[in-house]
Amino acid sequence: MLLKLSLSxxxxxxxxxxxxxxGLVISISIFYxxxxxxxxxxxxxxxxxxxxxxIVFNVGAFLLAFITIFYIFYANSFLLSLRRKxxxxxxxxGAKKGKISQILFLETLTMGIISLVIGSLVGIALASGIGVxxxxxxxxxxxxxxxxxxxxxLMTWGFFLVLFLITSTINAIRLARATELALIRxxxxxxxxxxxxxxxxxxxxxxxxxxxLGYTCLHLLMYLQALGFIVGAISCTIGTYLIFISLLxxxxxxxxxxxxxxxxxxxxxxxxxxxFRVNNLTKILGTVAMLIGxxxxxxxxxxxxxxxxxxFTTVFHVYDVNLHDPVEADYQAxxxxxxxxxxxxxxxxxxxxxxxxxxxxxxxxxxISTNSIQNYSADNKPKxxxxxxxxxxxxxxxxxxxxxxxxxxxxxxxxxxFTNFINYQMxxxxxxxxxxxxxxxxxxxxxxxxxxxxxxxxxxxxQELKAMDEHQKQLIGSIVxxxxxxxxxxxxxxxxxxxxxxxxxxxxxxxxxxxxxxAMMASCLMFKILSGAARxxxxxxxxxxxxxxxxxxxxxxxxxxxxxxxxPAIIGLMHVLIGMEMFSFILLDPYLNIWIPTLIFVVIYAIxxxxxxxxxxxxxxPKEA
Amino acid sequence: MSTAVLxxxxxxxxxxxxxxxxxxxxxxxxLTIEKGEFVGIMGPSxxxxxxxxxxxxxxxxxxxxxxxxxxxxxxxxxRDQLADFRSQRLGFIFQDFNLLENxxxxxxxxxxxxxQGVLSKEISNKVSKVxxxxxxxxILQKYPVQISGGQKQRAAAxxxxxxxxxxxxxxxxxxxxxxxxxxxxxxxxxxxxxxxQVSIMMVTHDAFSASYCKRILxxxxxxxxxxxxxxxxxxxxxxxxxxxxxxxxxxxxVR
Numbered sequence: 091m092l093l094k095l096s097l098s099x100x101x102x103x104x105x106x107x108x109x110x111x112x113g114l115v116i117s118i119s120i121f122y123x124x125x126x127x128x129x130x131x132x133x134x135x136x137x138x139x140x141x142x143x144x145i146v147f148n149v150g151a152f153l154l155a156f157i158t159i160f161y162i163f164y165a166n167s168f169l170l171s172l173r174r175k176x177x178x179x180x181x182x183x184g185a186k187k188g189k190i191s192q193i194l195f196l197e198t199l200t201m202g203i204i205s206l207v208i209g210s211l212v213g214i215a216l217a218s219g220i221g222v223x224x225x226x227x228x229x230x231x232x233x234x235x236x237x238x239x240x241x242x243x244l245m246t247w248g249f250f251l252v253l254f255l256i257t258s259t260i261n262a263i264r265l266a267r268a269t270e271l272a273l274i275r276x277x278x279x280x281x282x283x284x285x286x287x288x289x290x291x292x293x294x295x296x297x298x299x300x301x302x303l304g305y306t307c308l309h310l311l312m313y314l315q316a317l318g319f320i321v322g323a324i325s326c327t328i329g330t331y332l333i334f335i336s337l338l339x340x341x342x343x344x345x346x347x348x349x350x351x352x353x354x355x356x357x358x359x360x361x362x363x364x365x366f367r368v369n370n371l372t373k374i375l376g377t378v379a380m381l382i383g384x385x386x387x388x389x390x391x392x393x394x395x396x397x398x399x400x401x402f403t404t405v406f407h408v409y410d411v412n413l414h415d416p417v418e419a420d421y422q423a424x425x426x427x428x429x430x431x432x433x434x435x436x437x438x439x440x441x442x443x444x445x446x447x448x449x450x451x452x453x454x455x456x457x458i459s460t461n462s463i464q465n466y467s468a469d470n471k472p473k474x475x476x477x478x479x480x481x482x483x484x485x486x487x488x489x490x491x492x493x494x495x496x497x498x499x500x501x502x503x504x505x506x507x508f509t510n511f512i513n514y515q516m517x518x519x520x521x522x523x524x525x526x527x528x529x530x531x532x533x534x535x536x537x538x539x540x541x542x543x544x545x546x547x548x549x550x551x552x553q554e555l556k557a558m559d560e561h562q563k564q565l566i567g568s569i570v571x572x573x574x575x576x577x578x579x580x581x582x583x584x585x586x587x588x589x590x591x592x593x594x595x596x597x598x599x600x601x602x603x604x605x606x607x608x609a610m611m612a613s614c615l616m617f618k619i620l621s622g623a624a625r626x627x628x629x630x631x632x633x634x635x636x637x638x639x640x641x642x643x644x645x646x647x648x649x650x651x652x653x654x655x656x657x658p659a660i661i662g663l664m665h666v667l668i669g670m671e672m673f674s675f676i677l678l679d680p681y682l683n684i685w686i687p688t689l690i691f692v693v694i695y696a697i698x699x700x701x702x703x704x705x706x707x708x709x710x711x712p713k714e715a
Numbered sequence: 716m717s718t719a720v721l722x723x724x725x726x727x728x729x730x731x732x733x734x735x736x737x738x739x740x741x742x743x744x745x746l747t748i749e750k751g752e753f754v755g756i757m758g759p760s761x762x763x764x765x766x767x768x769x770x771x772x773x774x775x776x777x778x779x780x781x782x783x784x785x786x787x788x789x790x791x792x793x794r795d796q797l798a799d800f801r802s803q804r805l806g807f808i809f810q811d812f813n814l815l816e817n818x819x820x821x822x823x824x825x826x827x828x829x830x831q832g833v834l835s836k837e838i839s840n841k842v843s844k845v846x847x848x849x850x851x852x853x854i855l856q857k858y859p860v861q862i863s864g865g866q867k868q869r870a871a872a873x874x875x876x877x878x879x880x881x882x883x884x885x886x887x888x889x890x891x892x893x894x895x896x897x898x899x900x901x902x903x904x905x906x907x908x909x910x911x912q913v914s915i916m917m918v919t920h921d922a923f924s925a926s927y928c929k930r931i932l933x934x935x936x937x938x939x940x941x942x943x944x945x946x947x948x949x950x951x952x953x954x955x956x957x958x959x960x961x962x963x964x965x966x967x968x969v970r
Binding site: 349355357366634640 | 772795801802807814818827828829830832833834835874
């Protein structure tokens, strides 16, 4: 009988349960999608070569699990709060508590299993859809990545089943401990109004100081190293929570104290609701701010690495094309490009050395980059190497036999020759010399040439440049007797391509992590707000009775929830903007295109804000007849 | 007729749609309340008195008929107009106080004025004036949880009166009060009616509360049953009410 009752009441509250179900499905599917990456170590190994990425993955998986626990906890207390009154009524009517606890346990578990089934399916779809789409977009190979990955599936089911069992038990215990009366009156408990005094102001100041300290540590990370990171992270976290515990309530209080503002329209009510929220949601708001920071940070970090590839490449390479002995196909390809500058330099090679012709070099002096990673500026233009070369021969790289025989070439020439002419695999223990016309002509070896070119935008010609690179690999491979795929060319394109793949992997992961974080924390906030909504119902019906226009009530809801959503967003984004600075010692410009992750965040967050308002509105403002 | 604050003509209210099981809550009720009157509406449970109050207070629409409050026909109004009308022309006191417990007493009372866009300074004046009338100046900065039931109902009354409504509608205002507080509130309402010319319509099933009214309308089965006027003192009126109620009860038994 009770089972029937519970089923029918669940059917009646279909909409509320749907909300819950959707939240759980989002959580489960994201968790699964993430596990397909976190557990598939073959894939991550292929896509990121350094171990620190693996650490990020593990930390990410841990954080995700941690947040998911919180999330499920909130989702379930939401469920319970919706049912308390009804369950209390059964008890008053004489149903045994044990029996009701049992039913609640089964309900929670059933709900969990249903959401697990749907969540896994959605997870597979997400992984194959978004995952593969993202990878294609980034031109990363999807080889080794599986949308359906059994270990990930097992992990997801295991983790969530345990979680659901625990929450079901907690729900049942909670119910068992509550009295009938407390259950029936569940919604009538009043808000406690704690007044905030001078203590709160002090805590707020402490919070701001800690935040400032944390930011300074991250800013000076280059000097403070690991210690700076640990101190920075800890003081930022504590500072954030302190600010939400003290500063926000104080601010809202100040808003309320402004009599003129408070007395206008429905502001008194809006502020009162807001005050209640900032006082009761301090912990979750602090957590949300941190998660926004982590989520957007993960996205921005990944993106920054990827976006900096081009800058990195320009630091090392001035010329877009450098070819030894170009073939006909290369010339054809060059014709298709918009070539700004093109020069050819001759050299001879015998079994002892490479001989570059000095006159060619002086006729068309080389450009070298004046930028370095430590000291990057877009204003640092490449400079022409102008050092005179009066002697008849200079040495660039000496074989054992030639050590000390010739004068070393000036530094700038050295740099120019090394970046543009010399492939390390080609040296093979030979010397590299720059010689004048007379010496060059006396030298017996075979003659070759190097072609250097600058084009308008090398990223436009990646196909052609790739083909050129293949030709070069074959050529060099045949000279030094190794397989073409084992040849490393030193062209701008190869530097770019190598870094692009690695950083795209980082970015892909950053986005996965970021979106998962954002979605979860936004729905956490949503549930926390909605779980208190039933209690607000009376207030809104009261306001309606005394004649507040529907539009004004809706406006109040929008305003109030906007404030609740915007505070953590501001602080979270502030964390990101300041935190990204810490990458400046490995990235040239950590803020490049930071608007993309920011925009993604704003969109996801705005969607959740809108859904929350609509759901909340549905609960507190029933349709008027 | 110009002095009537409320005019109800042939009001019918039918719940449910045609074809389904319909219930006829009001079967053609007509009544008039003059300015400055203190009228009670009595009747057994299910007689339709709450429905009558709901349609008068514009929370519900009559199926048929015509209601005019202070010269305004409210039956044809749109939703927003109704809301504005409620907030500007009507004052409510409910059995369960209906104070917003997250607002201070001051803010609760100020709310109807804030909604009308009254300036902060003027709000302050009006609130303290009405608080003085109701004897709650001391508790203005407190929150509803911190004050007694009697004080809550006074605060609710203050909120109902602060914007000078055309009529004060009270729904079982003493229902949740102990006898001492109930008596005190009723005396206050009498004072408001006699000395501040507040028109009051009070729905109650409690004969003692009703005895404070000047005139009482009895409803039964969705129709006006009878009407009595207070002529002598309150005790006498109380007995008169009990007689009518007994009569009502008897007619119930007969059927």
